[in-house]
Amino acid sequence: MAWTRFGKKKDMPGGLWIKCESCGAMLFRKEFEQKHRVCGTCGYHFTLPARDRIALTADPGTFEEMWKDLTARDVLEFNDRVPYAEKLVSTKAKTGESDAMVTGTAQVKGIPCALGVMNFQFLGGSMGMVVGEKIALLCEMATERKLPVVLFACSGGARMHEGAVSLMQMAKTCGALQRLHQAGVASISVMTHPTTGGVTASFASVCDMLIAEPGALIGFAGPRVIATTIKKELPKGFQRSEFLLEKGQIDRIVARSAMRDELARLLAYATGRDAVAAFKPVPVAAELEAVAVPAVEPPAEKPRKKAKVRKAEEA
Amino acid sequence: MTDQPAKTTVQDGLAFERPLSDLQQKIAELRKLNAGSHLELAGEIELLEERLRRQTAEVYAHLSPWERVNVARHAERPLTSDYVQLMLDDFVELHGDRVFGEDRAILTGLATMAGRRFLLVGHRKGKTVKDRLACNFGCAHPEGYRKAMQKMRLAEKWKLPIVTFINTPGAYPGIGAEERGQASAIARNILEMFDLKVPVVCIVIGEGGSGGALGIGVGDRVGMLENSYYSVISPEGCAAILWKSGDKAPEAADALKLTSKDLLRLGLVDKVIEEPLGGAHRDPKGAVERVKAQIGTWLGELAELPVERLLEQRYQKFRRMGTPNGL
Numbered sequence: 001m002a003w004t005r006f007g008k009k010k011d012m013p014g015g016l017w018i019k020c021e022s023c024g025a026m027l028f029r030k031e032f033e034q035k036h037r038v039c040g041t042c043g044y045h046f047t048l049p050a051r052d053r054i055a056l057t058a059d060p061g062t063f064e065e066m067w068k069d070l071t072a073r074d075v076l077e078f079n080d081r082v083p084y085a086e087k088l089v090s091t092k093a094k095t096g097e098s099d100a101m102v103t104g105t106a107q108v109k110g111i112p113c114a115l116g117v118m119n120f121q122f123l124g125g126s127m128g129m130v131v132g133e134k135i136a137l138l139c140e141m142a143t144e145r146k147l148p149v150v151l152f153a154c155s156g157g158a159r160m161h162e163g164a165v166s167l168m169q170m171a172k173t174c175g176a177l178q179r180l181h182q183a184g185v186a187s188i189s190v191m192t193h194p195t196t197g198g199v200t201a202s203f204a205s206v207c208d209m210l211i212a213e214p215g216a217l218i219g220f221a222g223p224r225v226i227a228t229t230i231k232k233e234l235p236k237g238f239q240r241s242e243f244l245l246e247k248g249q250i251d252r253i254v255a256r257s258a259m260r261d262e263l264a265r266l267l268a269y270a271t272g273r274d275a276v277a278a279f280k281p282v283p284v285a286a287e288l289e290a291v292a293v294p295a296v297e298p299p300a301e302k303p304r305k306k307a308k309v310r311k312a313e314e315a
Numbered sequence: 316m317t318d319q320p321a322k323t324t325v326q327d328g329l330a331f332e333r334p335l336s337d338l339q340q341k342i343a344e345l346r347k348l349n350a351g352s353h354l355e356l357a358g359e360i361e362l363l364e365e366r367l368r369r370q371t372a373e374v375y376a377h378l379s380p381w382e383r384v385n386v387a388r389h390a391e392r393p394l395t396s397d398y399v400q401l402m403l404d405d406f407v408e409l410h411g412d413r414v415f416g417e418d419r420a421i422l423t424g425l426a427t428m429a430g431r432r433f434l435l436v437g438h439r440k441g442k443t444v445k446d447r448l449a450c451n452f453g454c455a456h457p458e459g460y461r462k463a464m465q466k467m468r469l470a471e472k473w474k475l476p477i478v479t480f481i482n483t484p485g486a487y488p489g490i491g492a493e494e495r496g497q498a499s500a501i502a503r504n505i506l507e508m509f510d511l512k513v514p515v516v517c518i519v520i521g522e523g524g525s526g527g528a529l530g531i532g533v534g535d536r537v538g539m540l541e542n543s544y545y546s547v548i549s550p551e552g553c554a555a556i557l558w559k560s561g562d563k564a565p566e567a568a569d570a571l572k573l574t575s576k577d578l579l580r581l582g583l584v585d586k587v588i589e590e591p592l593g594g595a596h597r598d599p600k601g602a603v604e605r606v607k608a609q610i611g612t613w614l615g616e617l618a619e620l621p622v623e624r625l626l627e628q629r630y631q632k633f634r635r636m637g638t639p640n641g642l
Contacts, residue, residue, distance in 0.1 A: 073638075076570065076571070079570060160556070165583065167546070201505075221492075226488045
């Protein structure tokens with residue numbers, strides 16, 4: 001619920017340079033993007049838009065999106081300073097996404113899985129009815145098809161604009177995951193910066209395996225809320241991935257550059273399949289142009305289109 | 316309605332109570348006078364009482380969502396401990412999560428009510444200042460949620476249904492709570508409550524504060540007392556984030572649609588349990604009686620269902636909440 005604080009844009013789209021949120025170093029945008037938005041100086045992992053995450057995780061051309069057109073209903077007729085209905089329209093236009101979650105099926109180094117990725121760019125990745133519904137649908141599909149589920153969390157928590165309806169998405173997603181567990185199907189949660197509030201307190205914390213990117217803020221309450229409540233300064237590194245690992249709350253910390261390999265390794269254990277060894281994580285830009293090696297021939301059109309869009313943005 | 320004038324615990328949001336408590340006070344004074352002398356005041360008193368009844372009904376029919384939030388937080392509103400005292404014939408408190416400690420913010424124990432045995436789980440706020448501190452004002456830590464689950468699993472094994480009372484401003488936001496996995500404790504509870512092979516009935520008796528409430532809130536039937544609220548975030552928190560000012564809590568309370576009627580309309584709870592005239596704090600016994608009757612009805616209904624259907628219905632109930640466009 002503290003997502004508005006992370007919503008501020010510190011990097012100007014189209015600018016040549018951006019400043020690291022963590023160490024303040026000036027980073028050359030092209031190089032920064034090639035490193036999948038990781039600071040070359042301090043290793044800080046910036047949030048990654050859902051589509052970039054999918055490109056980095058799934059084998060080229062294997063991601064098949066499902067339930068793309070689900071959109072939120074403004075059941076509360078919520079109105080703070082801008083009506084929620086209007087906010088939805090403008091955010092959709094700005095991001096090109098229908099809500100804060102992209103779901104579908106994909107292969108990771110040849111291993112098929114159900115993949116769900118949160119999009120922080122859409123209202124701080126907040127979970128409302130669309131996010132909840134997509135996760136539930138994904139888990140139900142995965143239960144039926146015995147596909148392991150990989151969920152990337154990136155969210156400030158529940159979406160206030162949907163009131164208690166958004167709160168109940170915590171129950172909806174956990175219920176669906178419970179059925180997945182019961183069916184003996186594997187699930188992996190990857191928590192990325194930031195993962196807080198109702199997302200941490202629901203699906204992101206109850207998968208078989210909990211992984212975090214380095215330095216990610218992960219917690220129930222936001223640090224500012226805690227500091228105000230206890231009227232004390234928070235310890236250094238509080239609520240960061242390394243802190244959670246130390247406290248026994250997560251299984252592993254995995255750097256973005258190694259994430260795909262690591263997921264394939266874990267999925268191999270979970271499914272008894274073998275990962276296709278030929279895949280090496282490569283920079284997104286290069287990957288889009290690369291000729292694919294995998295067992296599945298990628299449809300050539302989609303990636304190219306994307307590359308064009310990227311170039312257009314840079315121009 | 317009690318003879319005693321209501322204590323003037325009038326916070327900002329309870330300003331509407333002032334004329335009512337003034338009237339109550341006046342009636343009490345006249346009563347005293349009447350008892351001490353032989354003046355004929357009975358007629359006058361009756362008239363005033365009638366006026367008080369009418370005015371109370373009028374005021375409570377038109378409370379704003381923010382005013383209801385304040386009724387839900389009223390210092391004299393019956394708490395879980397009152398229900399234990401007034402509703403149960405027997406109660407065996409059970410302590411501890413078996414891992415870390417005992418969290419007094421959540422009360423768990425074996426209960427008997429009119430011949431029915433069940434496990435009671437409820438947020439505990441405390442009555443006195445000392446109590447309130449010990450109960451952390453009803454804000455549970457991870458060990459509280461883990462204690463609740465440990466006892467709920469026991470209930471499942473002993474084939475006892477489960478009744479939960481929700482009354483918390485929210486799960487505690489603190490260093491220790493985060494270190495010990497507040498988020499994962501709540502998430503685990505929500506997930507496992509879908510798997511409990513006994514009937515689960517949940518009643519929001521006061522504050523339904525976000526994840527901290529839902530952590531013991533997944534049930535086959537969920538009821539809300541008329542003047543309770545259930546929300547994704549406190550009105551103050553929402554106002555601070557979206558309006559950038561905590562003073563806008565009344566506006567936020569309005570926007571969040573957090574009253575019992577709203578939740579019923581949104582299909583998020585099964586029933587609104589009406590409170591006695593002027594709120595549960597005016598007549599705790601009356602409120603407890605109504606809750607007791609509802610629990611009895613629901614437990615009776617649910618006892619008939621085979622386990623498989625029970626679990627399927629529980630899942631489908633939450634599965635249907637919040638259906639987007641485009642399905």
